[in-house]
Structures are given as structure tokens and as C-alpha cells.
Amino acid sequence: MVDRRTLQRPKGTRDFLPDVMAVRRHIERAWAAASIRHGYDEIDGPTFEHLDLYTIKSGDGIVSELFSFTRAGGDDKYAMRPEFTPTLARMAAAQGRSLSVPTKWFAMPTLFRAERPQRGRLREHNQWNVDCIGLEGPEADAEVIAVAVTALRLLGLTEADVRVRISHRGAAAAMLSSLGVHDDAMADAFALVDRREKLPPDVFREQAKATGLSDEAVDSLNALGGMRMPATEPPSAIAAALELPESSVAALTALAEALDQRGLLPFCDWDLGIVRGLAYYTGTVWEIHDIAGDERAIAGGGRYDQLVSLFGGPDMPACGFGMGDVVLGLLLQDKGLLCEDMVSLPRPDVFLVSSGSEAAEARLTPLATQLRDGGLHVRHTHKATRNVGKQLREASAHRARNVVILGDELTSGEVVLKSLDSGDQRTVPLGDLLVTLGRGSD
RNA sequence: GCGACCGUAGCUCAGUUGGUUAGAGCACCUGGUUGUGGUCCAGGAUGUCGCGGGUUCGAGUCCCGUCGGUCGCCCCA
Numbered sequence: 001m002v003d004r005r006t007l008q009r010p011k012g013t014r015d016f017l018p019d020v021m022a023v024r025r026h027i028e029r030a031w032a033a034a035s036i037r038h039g040y041d042e043i044d045g046p047t048f049e050h051l052d053l054y055t056i057k058s059g060d061g062i063v064s065e066l067f068s069f070t071r072a073g074g075d076d077k078y079a080m081r082p083e084f085t086p087t088l089a090r091m092a093a094a095q096g097r098s099l100s101v102p103t104k105w106f107a108m109p110t111l112f113r114a115e116r117p118q119r120g121r122l123r124e125h126n127q128w129n130v131d132c133i134g135l136e137g138p139e140a141d142a143e144v145i146a147v148a149v150t151a152l153r154l155l156g157l158t159e160a161d162v163r164v165r166i167s168h169r170g171a172a173a174a175m176l177s178s179l180g181v182h183d184d185a186m187a188d189a190f191a192l193v194d195r196r197e198k199l200p201p202d203v204f205r206e207q208a209k210a211t212g213l214s215d216e217a218v219d220s221l222n223a224l225g226g227m228r229m230p231a232t233e234p235p236s237a238i239a240a241a242l243e244l245p246e247s248s249v250a251a252l253t254a255l256a257e258a259l260d261q262r263g264l265l266p267f268c269d270w271d272l273g274i275v276r277g278l279a280y281y282t283g284t285v286w287e288i289h290d291i292a293g294d295e296r297a298i299a300g301g302g303r304y305d306q307l308v309s310l311f312g313g314p315d316m317p318a319c320g321f322g323m324g325d326v327v328l329g330l331l332l333q334d335k336g337l338l339c340e341d342m343v344s345l346p347r348p349d350v351f352l353v354s355s356g357s358e359a360a361e362a363r364l365t366p367l368a369t370q371l372r373d374g375g376l377h378v379r380h381t382h383k384a385t386r387n388v389g390k391q392l393r394e395a396s397a398h399r400a401r402n403v404v405i406l407g408d409e410l411t412s413g414e415v416v417l418k419s420l421d422s423g424d425q426r427t428v429p430l431g432d433l434l435v436t437l438g439r440g441s442d
Numbered sequence: 443g444c445g446a447c448c449g450u451a452g453c454u455c456a457g458u459u460g461g462u463u464a465g466a467g468c469a470c471c472u473g474g475u476u477g478u479g480g481u482c483c484a485g486g487a488u489g490u491c492g493c494g495g496g497u498u499c500g501a502g503u504c505c506c507g508u509c510g511g512u513c514g515c516c517c518c519a
Binding site for chain 1: 443475476477478479480509510511512513514515516517518519
């Protein structure tokens, strides 16, 4: 007897039954379409890599959160990929100087992490990655944001549903410096800003002071972290609110221009509370959230100019983002954007019904084959019943567009063609069927 | 790794201070209708009450353990 547990889905994984699979393809179509229309080419890599590839960028701490393994009888350590960026960086670095500028790639990898699942985070998920390598400056940052927003709009989301929260590490550092944060405390300050919303105010203050900041500096840190306003406001307004020179937000001002040219400002907020994993972002950092901020980030990205060189390649600037399917799926579900009209399984063009006569039975499979060879989506019952009513019911359940009834009319070489949407039906010669159906007959 | 809550039919759930034979809706199957679907009506099948132990005359109900799920914390690539 097989152990009961063996037959259960592993923790944090999903079974994609047809209706769920249709949602997955619906999302992937939007991702691919948005990428392609902005000039990005699809890539993929192995689903597992050398374990050490993942410690280059993230350190040894990450190992406990990976699914890792060795080959039976082997010593090499591997890990299921928890993110795509190391693979991408490895691939880019391997091209070296021959990498064209810019290199614009996207991928839709399945990723794995050995954590306890919770809302919006599973052990196995699909994540869209978009990266632009070789371009400096705000144009590339704005472009990848445009790719992300395009996909969300294709899925039916608007600026009333989602917001792109944008910050810039250089600008934030300049501002913190002006506010009295010393360079050697900068990393701690960023970490505090990142956690600010999760911490009670008094705990935040206590931890901030522990890094050696004055009361005034803590106030400034708090003010900076809480600074959020629509991107339709100029970044200079942030500087003014914090009593800082306009030059400190120069990077955001340049980005604003690039976003405006793409019509993105209505989707965006300036939000200096956005930090994102301290490790490797070097400039613009941004996240996309549902407007209420109830869910985890839908997407996160930014600029990481050291990435390619970190993985042994030439010095090349780069920016990009990742967007997971789990949080996005939850949001689409909540917004009613996954109803049958928008996401549906392919509809059969025709459902063949046999009345059960000898002639009809003999004709059924050859006709199905002929229509399928003609490119049509054809189904028929696999049950024993030849009750026409039952077969029509099954055709409806499969959401077939048309039914063809093989019955007494066969004696004159004809069949009944019925539209299940309108209910209309007529008699047509067998020989005309493919042409009639192929025209998208109703 | 830590914490909270939840496990009853395929699905969503009800089940009274512990009490006899565990229920409903949806879905499914059959018939009304042997050549016309979606609606309707009638009927039918369906359970290791997650699993193991304990308390009790008696446990779906209480206790302990365990497995699973959900949601947080840590972490977040």
C-alpha cells in the first residue's frame, strides 16, 4: 500500500487542472505580448544550477531556503533555481564583450524556494523576468516599467487598481546624507527605512537611535521613509517637503521625464520608503502594489549596474524586474478579471452527434478526422449513449460553438448544422461542411 | 526555525452543555424526453467525521500527539 502522504501534493505546490491552467496561460500570454512589443527576446536556462551560483549575490544565508541536492553517488551540490537573475547574469557574462548593446531579454521561469507557504508565496511559482542590459540612464528604467505596466493593462488592470512605487537609491542616499546620516550608517538606515512600516513607531525610533542617529536624524529618516506622493507631482516637491536642495532629487526628475513620455506618470507614485533587498540595487528601485497595499508586491525591480561583472562578465549597466504569478493571480481574482469571458478554455468549433444509425456510426470518425485535418477543434461523445438530447447537453457543457448531427439526412448526403449560441439550425451537404465551418459559421 | 487558527461527501459547509441510524446546497448519475442543449421536475449514489492514542456507559463534539491546510513572524532573490 502506498503511503497516504506520497499521494498528496507536496507542500506549497499547485496542480494545474484545465481551468487553472487556462488562467496561467492567460497571464503568460500577457507577459509575452508586453515583452515582445517592447522588443525583448525570450530566453530560458536550466531549472537547477550549481548551489554556489546562488551564494555569489545573496551570501550563504540563502542556502537554508533552497531546495538543494547532490546526484546519487556524486559530490557536486546543485540547487533548484530560487530566482532567475543569477542564471541571467551567468548567461550574459558568458557572452562577454560580444553581448550586443542593448541586450533585451525576458523569461518566464518556474522558481523554487523551501519556505513555509503563505498568502502570495508558494514553494513553486512562475515569475516573469525582464532585463535590459547595456543601457545607462532613466530611459531604460522607464522602459522596463512600461513593459510591466503594459502587461498589467493587458490583463485589465488600471491606475485605479495598481500603483508603481518608485524610489532611487542614489537620491535617497543623498537625502539621508544631507539629513545627517553618515556613510558608514547608510546601510543600516536603508534597512530601517525598509522595515519602517512593519515596526511600531517607538521600536523604530529605538532601533534607529541604536545605529547612532540623533533625534533629528531619526525624525528625518522617518519623514523620508513616509514620503509618498503621486508621480504627477514633480520630484522637487519631495525635496521641498524635506527642506532639501532640488539637486538631491535630480535622478528622479530625469526619470519623471522618461516616464511622462511613455504616459506612465498616472500609474506611478514617488515612494522613498521603497528600498528592496539591500544587496545589489544601484539606482532606481520600484515595486508594483495593489492600490490598497493589502497584498505583497506584484512586481519588484530596479537598476543593478554591477550584476554582470559580479558574475564574471564585463562592466555593463543593467536594469529589470520580476513579477510573480501568485500575487498577480490573487489580485486578478479579487478584481473579477478572471471570469469566463476573459479566461477560457478553447471552445470546440464543432461537436459531432451521431443519431446511432449504422450510417451515422460509420461516418462519425472519418468526418471528425477530415474536419480536424482542416484545422478545426472537433469533439464528440465518448459515452455509449446515442440519445441526441444527451449529446447536445454534453456539447453545451464543452461550450461547443456548433453541433453537427449525423442522422437520417445522410441518405441524401446531408447533415444538420446547429449553432449552440443562437439555436439556429439548417441542413447542409457533407461536402460543404468544412468550408462552412471554416468560415467561422455561427 | 517560531506562533495562531482550521481539518465532516468530489466542492462549499451545518451538526445544540458529549447521546441512538451524520445532514444540506452545488456538482455527478438516472428518468420525465428511443432526433434537439442551457431552464424545470422527480429519483439515485456518495463518508476511515485527516490519522493515532486517551477520557467516558457513550466522542464528529473533550484532552494529548501526529499529518495536512490557511494566515502571520523570520526571510524575501
